[in-house]
Amino acid sequence: MKGTLLINLGSPESPTPKDVKPYLDEFLMDKYVIDVPFLLRALLVRGIILRKRPEDSAEAYSKIWWEEGSPLIVLSKRMFEKVKPQLGIPAALSMRYGNPDIYSGLKELADKGVTEVLLFPLYPHHAMSSTVTVLEKAEEVRKKHFPNMKFSSVPAFYNKPDYIQNLADSIKSSLATYDYDHLLFSYHGLPERHIRKTDITKSHCKIDGSCCNTLSPAHAFCYRHQCYETTKLVTEVLGIPKEKYSVTFQSRLAGDKWLEPYTDVEINKMPAKGIKKLAVVTPAFVADCLETLEEIAMRAKEEFEENGGEEFLAVPCLNDGDDWCKTVSNWINDWAK
Structure with a gap:
């Protein structure tokens, strides 16, 4: 059975x-x-x-x-x-x-x-x-x-059409009444060595800004590539122009080189760049948790506002x-x- x-x-x-x-x-x-x-x-x-x-x-x-x-x-x-x-x-x-x-x-x-x-x-x-x-x-x-x-x-279902549509619909619903300046896709971070360790080719992943866009069997197990691919597919469905969104990585620990750019660093710089109304989505999680509810919806919101931001929206996960x-x-x- x-x-x-x-x-x-x-x-x-x-x-x-x-x-x-x-x-x-x-x-x-x-x-x-x-x-x-x-x-x-x-x-x-x-x-x-x-x-x-x-x-x-x-x-x-x-x-x-x-x-x-x-x-x-x-x-x-x-x-x-x-x-x-x-x-x-x-x-x-x-x-x-x-x-x-x-x-x-x-x-x-x-x-x-x-x-x-x-x-x-x-x-x-x-x-x-x-x-x-x-x-x-x-x-x-x-x-x-x-x-x-x-x-x-x-x-990994990062690029499955049903998942992409569910995620896009969820974001669209949350943004329906929110006139945002920028949409941030914040993914959970990883040490860069994890990316290299999961590279089945042992040579493709250089984390240099181009390898994630170059076709390779490594992509089936590359977290970084998959995060960027989810973002690309969702923004295509929603019709969001490239200048209106970006990708960052959160929850890093001290002592190692983690995936960049870092969510907290980038969010804190945004008000000075004219981004006063920010929406953040966290697609690495399908259920809201400490990393989305405390780290983003509370802590990141507080720091964004302390640095001159005016409005902050944490988009809920897919949940139930x-x-x-x-x-x-x-x-x-x-x-x-």
Whole structure:
């Protein structure tokens, strides 16, 4: 029997340092997130980062926490509850970090007699720290607990027409009554070395401004190319001229060269360039979370206004929109045929 497991990032159990710390430990100790040898990673994470970060992160989470819980978890569940009735096969929802974990999702499917699972990472763009770690963790769990299960997976859907149309419609709806000066596409950042590590040609990705526009097999796994391609396709659908939008990358950590330009740096410079009304969309996420609700809708908005900006609009993610839920269910049903 076929079934599907939808997998998103995850969240702490509560916005408190006590619950944030184990969540951050699981996340940051992932070799696909901080990709250095284990002992160095443990020194960085457990010896340095986790001494102060849980308190800071808990404060940020407390600003966005809903009565029902973590926005990412709540919105993922709402989306799942809309998708599930539209499917012809059993389905479960898991998170890569925290709960409900991947083991519980696969067990739920196994208990229903499922032997062939479509893994659906809820990330539009391929990256080591998102898609790869989800698939690797699922395989680890399968080998240990469900050796007779077979896996298929949904590849990055950054350029799929249905997704592009859903994203374009969502942006269009948000901008319908907002006379913006500029539309910023802010994607989650990555260390540049992650881009080079996922280059299957071992030679194409130079991050020089031209490689992302030069045809290559590397693009199937290149996060940077896929972000720019999503932006190009969406702006073509919406008819937005090139001078009216730009691409940046957010959420960088200190100590490494990350993808540029940086969202916070660029936003803070915009008012001086005459951009007084800014709209920001975050297509790397399909559900609103800490990075969209606190980092963009709160912190970036505050800094934009402090630097002379007048109006700031954070465009919501696709979340549990009916059209997006229909797209997800269609993809799963097409696989199950």
